[in-house]
Amino acid sequence: MKRQFLHGIGAVLLLAYFFGACTAVDPAQRIVDQAILAHGGERFKEVEIAFQFRDREYTIFKSPERFLYTRSFRDSLGVVRDVLDNAGFTRYIEGEAVELSEKDRVAFTNSVNSVAYFAFLPMG
Numbered sequence: 001m002k003r004q005f006l007h008g009i010g011a012v013l014l015l016a017y018f019f020g021a022c023t024a025v026d027p028a029q030r031i032v033d034q035a036i037l038a039h040g041g042e043r044f045k046e047v048e049i050a051f052q053f054r055d056r057e058y059t060i061f062k063s064p065e066r067f068l069y070t071r072s073f074r075d076s077l078g079v080v081r082d083v084l085d086n087a088g089f090t091r092y093i094e095g096e097a098v099e100l101s102e103k104d105r106v107a108f109t110n111s112v113n114s115v116a117y118f119a120f121l122p123m124g
Helices: 002-023 027-038 041-045 102-119
Strands: 047-053 056-062 067-075 078-085 088-093 096-098
Touching: 047 102, 056 102, 067 102, 078 102, 088 102
Parallel strands: none
Antiparallel strands: 047 056, 056 067, 067 078, 078 088, 088 096
16 A cells, blocks of 8 residues: 555656646757857847848848848849838839839748848747
């Protein structure tokens, strides 16, 4: 009988540990938080960066109030500059704003936004 009682206590303690661990900070989230802190932490809240990715130049400005993402490259039409900000998306070719179909506007918006998103991971 004493042995069964001890097994019962062991099971209760194991369940309590398991459920306590589930409510504790997720270890993966703790690693992400540490990575963010190690690479600048709060400085990511307002930042401007520039980089090249797949033969295109990107600039990203982010603040709590606004954002501005640009992508520039040269193709057969000339110099193309895509601008995504709080107001929406605009494509410029040789400095002139061009009309886009809804499908193209959504595709270019998603493309620029996804590069900016991945550039800031794990801050995302």
